[in-house]
Amino acid sequence: MASRETRLRALALYKELHRLGREYPDPSYDFHGRMRKLFEKNRTLTDKDEIENALKLGEYIKNETLALYSLRKYRHLKRMYPPGSSSTTDSS
Template sequence: MSPNVNRVRVIALYKELHRLGRDYPDASYDFNGRMRRMFERNRHLTDPEDVEKAFKLGEYIKNETLALYSLRKYRALKRMYPEEGA
């Protein structure tokens, strides 16, 4: 892929992770700060394989964070509607 296409993909991923980080439940973890440092550390990657590997890691983090949010919503709903007869 050309560097411009990779740049657009990475910036879009960064924005998505930043938006997800706003709602991260653990304030002491500093999700957005860690995410920013991760992107800064990989800023100078030029090898296409290394860039793709770092991008896949970012996608994995995004998917795991979305799963965490879904689980949090599920648990909140479960608390709101206790089981009958339990």
């Protein structure tokens, strides 16, 4: 049986992933549906090591999603400036 702390960690992770999924760039991917299926599949885990591995996978997915969003923002900012414009100036 999972401890209370583990259950709270899983719920917090689910909420974070749910919030991150709102801005997922590809609507055809069904981020929320896939996330829900993963959590439902792992609902019956009882071994502490298996639970910990599932939580680590969830954290990995969260970090990769955050990296995807950061990259998307960076690419958008890069497109906003014309090519060849530089923030450094020549003083010679």
